[in-house]
Amino acid sequence: MPMPAQPDFAALSLDAIAAFARDRRLPPVDRWHPAHCGDSEMRIAADGTWFHQGSPIGRAELVRLFSTILRREPDGGYVLVTPAEKLGIAVDDAPFVAVEMKAEGDGARARLAFRLNTGDIVTAGPDNALRLAHGSDGPRPYLRVRGGLDALIARPVFYDLAERALAGGDTPAGVWSDGAFFALDAG
CATH class of the missing domain: 3.10.540.10 (duf1285 like domain)
Structure with missing residues (x-):
């Protein structure tokens, strides 16, 4: 098929x-x-x-x-x-890579959608959380895709997320998507 x-x-x-x-x-x-x-x-x-x-x-x-x-x-x-x-x-790390992001809206009304290297599309939100982990090469951002499967967020996409977080003025710095707030710290 x-x-x-x-x-x-x-x-x-x-x-x-x-x-x-x-x-x-x-x-x-x-x-x-x-x-x-x-x-x-x-x-x-x-x-x-x-x-x-x-x-x-x-x-x-x-x-x-x-x-x-x-x-x-x-x-x-x-x-x-x-x-x-x-x-x-x-x-080796995460089974997917988020290679592109599209954002609409600001603050708590924002929505962030990600295209994965497999062509799948995932909107960050309560069921598809963003998280940040520390790796030997610096922060490692991830998006929950489904059923315990994550996507590593590609570095250029992470830079877009970080820019959005800094412009948002939230403390701690983070991003909103689909009504959920995601701090961009590895705390």
Whole structure:
């Protein structure tokens, strides 16, 4: 079954983005519990590149398809799961990367939508929190995508977030989205 075409993120309003995200149907991986079958020999690098047996997966459609059956396990590991099998997958940092942001509104009425490297669109809010962690290379910003899966926010996108936070005048500095406030500190 072919994957649906991804919309032009830059051309969409946030209302259209929200509708697209709402209408996207994902497989019910949280309800599938087959026996663990082994290792997929796949890895998601920290930059969001997917590999199989050490070689990058070049087909974006294939990566998007695999991303829809990705699940985080209670022990913190990651698996690719179908109704019939479950295979481990290595994830170096976060399985997704937020590569673009679109903002509308200010203060508590603001909404921030993010396009992921897989083409998924996520609006930050109560169910999709933004958080900041400290890494050896500085602050590491993340967006909750779904079911324990996060997206690392790409550095240029984080700079846009930080600029927005500083302009907002909140203490601590942070951003609003979909009625939720997210402090941009790693406290």
